[in-house]
Amino acid sequence: MKKRLGLVFDQERCIGCDTCTVACNKEHDPAEGNWIWVETQKVKIKDTPQGVFPNLTMNFLPRTCMHCDNPPCVGACSPEALIKREDGPVVLNGDLCDGCKACMDECPYDAIVFSEETGLVEKCDLCVHRVDEGLDPFCVICCEGQAIHCGDFNDPESNVSKMLSDKAAFHLKLEAGTQPVICYCPPQEKMRF
Amino acid sequence: MTVNDDVRTVRTACPAHCGIDACGILAHVKGDRIVKLEPAEFPNPNDRRICLRGLSSLDVTYHPDRLKYPMKRVGKRGEGKFERISWDEAFDTIVDNFQKIAAKHGWRSIGWAPGGPGAGTTKFGGYLRLASLTQSTRISAWGYGDSGMPCGSRVLFGTHTPFALLTTQLPASSTKGGLVVAWGTNPAESQPLNLMRPVMDAKAKGARLVVVDPRFTVTASKADEYLGLKPGTDAALALGLMDVIFKKNLHDVDCITRYTVGPFLVRKDTGKFLRGIDAGIGEVNDYIVWDDHGNSAVPSKSSEIKAAITGTYTVNGIECNPSFQLLSDLAGEYSLEKTAEITGVGADIIQKFGEAIGTATATTFLTHMGMSRTYHGDISMRAMGTLAAVTGNVNSAFGSGHRPATLNWKPFLHTVPEKPSYSRLGILNLYESVISGNPFQVKAVFFAFLNFLNQCVNSNKIINELFPKLDFIVVADLFMTDTARYADIVLPAASFLEFSDFLPFPYPYVQLQQKVIEPLYECKSDVDIASELGKRFGFEEYFSQGEEGFIDILLDPEKSSMQGITQEKLKEGAMLLDFIDLGGDTIDVTYSTPSGKMEIYAENLYEVGQALPGYLEPYETPLTPAKGKYPLAYVQGHHRFRHHSSFANVDSLLKLNPEPQVDINPIDAKARDIIADDWVTVFNDRGRATLKARVTEGVVPGTVNIYQGWWFEQFKEGGFNALTHDVVNPVQAAVFEPNMHMNDNAVEVVKYKEVQK
Numbered sequence: 001m002k003k004r005l006g007l008v009f010d011q012e013r014c015i016g017c018d019t020c021t022v023a024c025n026k027e028h029d030p031a032e033g034n035w036i037w038v039e040t041q042k043v044k045i046k047d048t049p050q051g052v053f054p055n056l057t058m059n060f061l062p063r064t065c066m067h068c069d070n071p072p073c074v075g076a077c078s079p080e081a082l083i084k085r086e087d088g089p090v091v092l093n094g095d096l097c098d099g100c101k102a103c104m105d106e107c108p109y110d111a112i113v114f115s116e117e118t119g120l121v122e123k124c125d126l127c128v129h130r131v132d133e134g135l136d137p138f139c140v141i142c143c144e145g146q147a148i149h150c151g152d153f154n155d156p157e158s159n160v161s162k163m164l165s166d167k168a169a170f171h172l173k174l175e176a177g178t179q180p181v182i183c184y185c186p187p188q189e190k191m192r193f
Numbered sequence: 194m195t196v197n198d199d200v201r202t203v204r205t206a207c208p209a210h211c212g213i214d215a216c217g218i219l220a221h222v223k224g225d226r227i228v229k230l231e232p233a234e235f236p237n238p239n240d241r242r243i244c245l246r247g248l249s250s251l252d253v254t255y256h257p258d259r260l261k262y263p264m265k266r267v268g269k270r271g272e273g274k275f276e277r278i279s280w281d282e283a284f285d286t287i288v289d290n291f292q293k294i295a296a297k298h299g300w301r302s303i304g305w306a307p308g309g310p311g312a313g314t315t316k317f318g319g320y321l322r323l324a325s326l327t328q329s330t331r332i333s334a335w336g337y338g339d340s341g342m343p344c345g346s347r348v349l350f351g352t353h354t355p356f357a358l359l360t361t362q363l364p365a366s367s368t369k370g371g372l373v374v375a376w377g378t379n380p381a382e383s384q385p386l387n388l389m390r391p392v393m394d395a396k397a398k399g400a401r402l403v404v405v406d407p408r409f410t411v412t413a414s415k416a417d418e419y420l421g422l423k424p425g426t427d428a429a430l431a432l433g434l435m436d437v438i439f440k441k442n443l444h445d446v447d448c449i450t451r452y453t454v455g456p457f458l459v460r461k462d463t464g465k466f467l468r469g470i471d472a473g474i475g476e477v478n479d480y481i482v483w484d485d486h487g488n489s490a491v492p493s494k495s496s497e498i499k500a501a502i503t504g505t506y507t508v509n510g511i512e513c514n515p516s517f518q519l520l521s522d523l524a525g526e527y528s529l530e531k532t533a534e535i536t537g538v539g540a541d542i543i544q545k546f547g548e549a550i551g552t553a554t555a556t557t558f559l560t561h562m563g564m565s566r567t568y569h570g571d572i573s574m575r576a577m578g579t580l581a582a583v584t585g586n587v588n589s590a591f592g593s594g595h596r597p598a599t600l601n602w603k604p605f606l607h608t609v610p611e612k613p614s615y616s617r618l619g620i621l622n623l624y625e626s627v628i629s630g631n632p633f634q635v636k637a638v639f640f641a642f643l644n645f646l647n648q649c650v651n652s653n654k655i656i657n658e659l660f661p662k663l664d665f666i667v668v669a670d671l672f673m674t675d676t677a678r679y680a681d682i683v684l685p686a687a688s689f690l691e692f693s694d695f696l697p698f699p700y701p702y703v704q705l706q707q708k709v710i711e712p713l714y715e716c717k718s719d720v721d722i723a724s725e726l727g728k729r730f731g732f733e734e735y736f737s738q739g740e741e742g743f744i745d746i747l748l749d750p751e752k753s754s755m756q757g758i759t760q761e762k763l764k765e766g767a768m769l770l771d772f773i774d775l776g777g778d779t780i781d782v783t784y785s786t787p788s789g790k791m792e793i794y795a796e797n798l799y800e801v802g803q804a805l806p807g808y809l810e811p812y813e814t815p816l817t818p819a820k821g822k823y824p825l826a827y828v829q830g831h832h833r834f835r836h837h838s839s840f841a842n843v844d845s846l847l848k849l850n851p852e853p854q855v856d857i858n859p860i861d862a863k864a865r866d867i868i869a870d871d872w873v874t875v876f877n878d879r880g881r882a883t884l885k886a887r888v889t890e891g892v893v894p895g896t897v898n899i900y901q902g903w904w905f906e907q908f909k910e911g912g913f914n915a916l917t918h919d920v921v922n923p924v925q926a927a928v929f930e931p932n933m934h935m936n937d938n939a940v941e942v943v944k945y946k947e948v949q950k
Contacts, residue, residue, distance in 0.1 A: 017244065017833050018833070019245040022849075047891070049414065053892075054419055056891065058414035142232060145390070191401045191417040192417060193542065
């Protein structure tokens with residue numbers, strides 16, 4: 001069976017440290033913007049808890065390309081710079097990109113970045129240069145909290161499939177209909193006194 | 194980025210200020226340029242790690258603002274006007290000035306102030322060796338890191354740092370029914386970073402995590418329960434928890450009897466332990482306990498006895514109590530209501546937390562340089578440690594395991610055994626020393642990897658009173674730091690990728706910080722700088738070894754934990770310390786306190802009223818805001834974007850965290866008509882800091898936080914240490930060295946414009 005590669009973000013283990021962002025920037029040296037970034041859930045400003053002191057909650061939500069099974073960005077890309085690889089990753093061929101930004105309009109996840117400097121778009125490619133050599137994406141090996149997991153969702157025995165089978169695992173904006181592959185495990189329930 | 198054939202890799206390690214972490218780093222080098230850093234492999238894959246700062250290290254090494262050659266000051270101090278000179282001129286000028294000053298004021302007037310070396314060793318050792326041979330003064334940086342923790346730990350445990358004792362509980366509490374308490378520490382963002390994974394692992398295995406902190410930190414966000422207490426009230430909380438535990442009989446009598454001075458009788462008249470000579474039994478210095486079996490006083494070391502830990506007894510006409518009784522009486526003064534009133538934590542949660550500690554299968558207490566960075570930080574440390582001790586959660590029983598790293602430090606600390614070595618001065622004592630000549634006069638200071646003016650308290654006092662009294666200032670660093678601006682000679686130091694050092698971390702590993710590239714520009718390693726100076730001072734034989742030679746001295750194979758560890762082998766990767774296999778047996782390791790036990794009662798501190806870790810009000814932190822001119826408590830959090838003031842000038846991190854902010858609770862902000870992103874001035878009589886406001890529920894009402902480490906130029910005006918005081922706690926000075934109290938200061942905050950009128 002062909003692979004269906006993707007990531008699972010474990011919110012319980014994510015400490016919002018931004019190391020994934022820095023790691024990605026070091027590995028890919030994007031011209032502008034971040035291909036992966038961490039939000040603090042339900043608030044605009046990072047690292048801001050919700051609630052009233054001391055009854056507070058703060059959860060982190062890493063954001064990146066969802067490597068959708070039905071990627072609208074691919075359909076919108078007339079020069080066919082964006083393709084959905086057979087094994088899962090949605091990747092961009094920068095040489096073909098004409099900078100029309102049609103993909104950005106279609107992406108429900110704001111995962112595609114336009115660089116004023118190059119006049120082209122950029123996005124997460126799941127580190128296919130590493131994955132193709134049997135390595136994990138760079139953000140995965142750098143993740144402080146060990147919150148990012150990469151694997152094959154078509155293999156029921158894989159690390160990511162097992163995490164997905166957790167009933168609480170969820171996808172972002174399923175209603176957009178893009179069939180996102182990347183998924184999330186929510187934080188553990190608090191064990192109060 | 195594919196790995197080309199012309200790219201080689203070098204295994205090194207990050208010595209940055211995480212101290213006990215030291216992530217392994219694999220550097221990819223193309224030609225003479227490092228092109229990539231990645232986390233290096235470890236024998237246990239779970240230890241392979243890096244952080245956003247480690248990943249940004251190339252931005253430091255290749256930063257355009259690196260100091261590139263030695264310079265001498267040509268303008269006024271602080272003006273920032275310097276002129277390039279040769280290394281020879283720099284060394285000759287330093288040696289000449291130091292010798293002249295020493296001729297006039299004695300060698301003790303020359304101070305060597307290497308900063309916290311992080312995980313490094315020889316870069317520190319080089320300067321210590323210089324200080325030792327010249328019999329000048331070593332200025333110890335513990336006081337700005339945090340000497341409250343070592344002071345408290347020394348009194349209670351007899352050890353400088355408490356981690357080895359407290360964190361050994363982590364495996365036992367990493368289970369359902371286990372409890373992990375992170376108290377005044379934020380391992381998710383700051384030292385000790387490498388504890389966050391094990392803490393989260395413990396949670397995953399079913400343990401409960403409780404965080405005690407005035408700030409709702411990232412670590413707190415992971416907690417099952419969060420106790421947001423007022424800063425500096427930790428000892429009161431610990432005593433209140435003990436009272437809950439004692440009232441419910443949840444303390445561990447066996448552990449108290451076996452490992453603490455709890456059963457030792459204390460004389461009511463003198464506050465000292467009853468000794469054999471007082472009781473007329475045993476040997477002169479024996480500690481005496483009350484044996485419930487024989488109903489008599491006996492030496493503590495007697496066998497087959499049941500030592501009482503409570504009660505009142507008269508021995509040889511002297512009225513006494515077991516010291517645990519005194520602790521219990523003290524805890525009895527901290528009712529739920531009173532503890533809640535002092536700490537701001539709800540009475541019900543204190544009750545439940547106490548019960549949780551008392552009933553957990555095992556509790557791990559983690560703390561690190563947060564709660565103890567206060568005027569009474571030693572007491573906070575002792576109170577929390579005592580809570581751990583009386584609940585059986587401190588363990589000195591050594592089972593099978595790796596020995597701790599023991600290094601051959603003597604040749605650096607006391608280089609010529611038959612001659613005197615350096616004098617020692619705590620860095621907070623430096624203020625009085627320079628300004629008033631107490632306890633002796635320091636006239637020149639060499640600062641190495643220490644941004645003194647940025648990191649130490651009371652910046653304006655340093656600028657206006659301390660620096661002007663120094664005849665000569667040298668700074669060796671990577672950048673023109675706030676401190677370097679005031680130097681007479683500035684030396685360009687190598688970044689960690691440009692020299693070799695030995696890192697005895699993270700336990701149970703040791704690592705080599707292997708030189709990856711030659712120092713850029715004219716930069717030199719600290720060992721090379723110290724060695725050049727040493728040779729000019731006439732100590733060539735002690736300074737001809739270079740970094741590798743110094744590392745070999747430290748790696749003395751005579752030290753048992755270092756068996757088989759060599760530089761050559763370390764070049765390939767981290768090595769494990771010597772393993773001792775005791776089968777299933779354990780050995781009770783004696784505590785290095787006067788009694789050999791955990792001193793929940795310290796007789797030597799009776800005269801100063803601190804034999805027990807009784808809660809003492811913070812020095813300045815306003816607990817009753819209405820009363821003071823400066824109604825807000827001020828603390829300094831440590832952020833993940835910097836190590837102290839390092840990395841504050843790195844673009845990759847500034848992109849994520851661009852400017853200083855003061856965290857203020859909405860209640861306090863509203864009372865001052867402050868909204869998010871307003872320019873505000875935080876001030877007191879000592880100084881001010883003008884910066885943006887961040888209105889957040891993440892800090893306890895009545896307290897503001899500025900993440901420390903920002904450089905002066907990054908504030909609109911002032912700086913985060915312009916607000917802090919330099920008062921010496923004499924008890925800490927006597928026990929070890931006095932602490933700077935970054936988390937024990939009072940301030941007011943106003944909108945910026947209001948001050949301008």
